[in-house]
Amino acid sequence: MAQVLSTTFQTELSANIVLFCRFLRSKGFSLAALDEAEALRAISFLPVHSESYFKDALRAVLTKNKFQQIHFDTYYQAFKEEQKKGPNAKIKSIPDEKEQFPKKRKDAQFEALKDWLNLNPSKEKKEVASFSDIEVLTKKNFHDLSEDEMRLMLRMLQKMARKLAHQKSRLQKVSRRHRHLSLKRTIRANLRKGGEIQQLVFSEKKERKLKLVLLCDVSRSMDLYSRFFIHLIYAFQNAYDKIETFVFSTALHQVSELLNTNEFDKAFALISERVPHWSGGTTIGSCLHEFTNDYGHGMLDKKTIVLILSDGWDTGKPEVMKAAMKGMYKKTKKVIWLNPLAGSPDFSPEAIGMKTALPYIDVLASAHNFESLKQLLQQLGKKRNLGKLPNR
């Protein structure tokens, strides 16, 4: 690398930098053309032609967060090795391990997932389709609902989700609605006009939009409730501006984009095609860990609510689960766990996964019928109970 720094090799160097940027982009770095230019400029300032300086400089310019900074060296090394293998080889030929892994298993698991995602399960058809009003709806268990009732329910749900997505912040902004007079702003505005009150300024509270991360367990043990939960996710997906949705069983998959860009039915057909199915049990812990590690740095903050939909039957190690939950709890505004089993009267969090996670959950709810769901949605807006400290 030392020789290429000299000016005679300038063209090759810039080509290499561009290639390297392209390589980094494929690893999830968001780099603009400007960054490439900055990198080249930065290198031109370097005093001594040494590789460690070169690497340090590139790291300083091209990385934009902690995750990238920590992994930069590995990528740098990988890129160099790739260059060594074939100087003319194109970057595109580098196999991306992450992407290949799910593809292999896709076909075999496809059918099973389609079963799970089936939106017209036969048992619903047995129900007599009749109009039922909301009062009746509220106490019915979800898997007893007919298709029409479900639709009505979802409409209500959507409405509520939308309402909750917009909360009032403490910050004030100027308002056109003549409700609350802002004394401070009025005086300030009128001082400019010589101290006489000519103009009134009103204020209202700013809206604070919450962010939501949904993590949905799609393992076999959740089959019974899955249909409803998918509807729920969809309702949320359209109500909140910033929402990320993941499904997991043994591995984690981001599906937000699919849900955002497609119609309901189409979206789920697409998900079932793309998401590889689970095998055997669920490894909630490792999936959550994967989430906090790979996505947490960009998605979790104090305005974010994490909603986990799972029954807590974890086949992985409890320590992994604990670490993941703790990390998540610390970084977010609230962690809510929806466990459909919690709806039955003799429920206690027996599953080991559930037990481990319990100290780091703000709300554990069942959401097995509409009433419990309503309570839950109200919870979304409230503040975290600070008196409760998580045990070690």
Next chain:
Amino acid sequence: MKNEQLSQIKKMLQKQGYIDDGAIAMSLFLAMKLEKPLLVEGPAGVGKTEIAKVMSKALETDLIRLQCYEGLDSTHALYEWNYQHQLLYLKMQEGKSQKITALEETIFSDKFLLKRPVLEAITHAEKAVLLIDEIDRADEEFESFLLEVLSDWQVTIPEIGTIKATSKPQIILTGNRTRELSEALRRRCLYLWIDYPSFEKELAIVKAQVPEIDAELGVQICAFMRELRELKLEKTPGVSETIDWARALASMHLTHLDTQVVEATLGVVLKDWQDMRHTQDSLSQLLEKTGVASRIG
């Protein structure tokens, strides 16, 4: 200081007692050369704020500091009109027959402008260092509001117009990652992540900051801190705690650590009740490990 070289920056850092591992010096060097703001993130107490202080000392200019907090708005960060002053001035002018436009021009002039840190930094006569501390504590709105300053080095005041920087200040932003910063802000900055230092680095820091310390005690303190950070604590102690502790122990003219001393002075290092209890329980074990570690190190 137009022609700083990397080696000079390293020397400057050294002179100020700031131990760096290459990455920090490189980031500072490039931040100056590319005239870009530097965003520094890392756990509490690893010397993020210190970078700005050292830099201002090294460049021999003023350090202008803006401490961020929730609800911080432009009147506190940028500028504010001095209303009382303006009013008084108007009262004083009442008797005199002065043209309205002229009067207006006077009261909306620099004289009545209260410069807040950001404006102060860009109108500073010579290159200043502007430290925007704990940017993640401020609201997202404030962040977007900073963008104009960060990329164009200018501030727009409706009554006066756009004020361009007379000298581009060296901006350093720090954050604890309590909140994820926006992409727009990141894009405009160079990024630097500072982690807890390695044993060797921490020892070098202690020696530089507390030169009077007994050599063996220094080794023991750093080894102890390294083990302490391995424990899963609520608030992992940073380098500043190490330095405080080293100073405290050095002032007592101690030469080595023992259970009694550690127990008595643990409050210097740990600031959380649960952490204290947790550490006290495993103190003998910790010290044993430390003893081994210090012998090897």
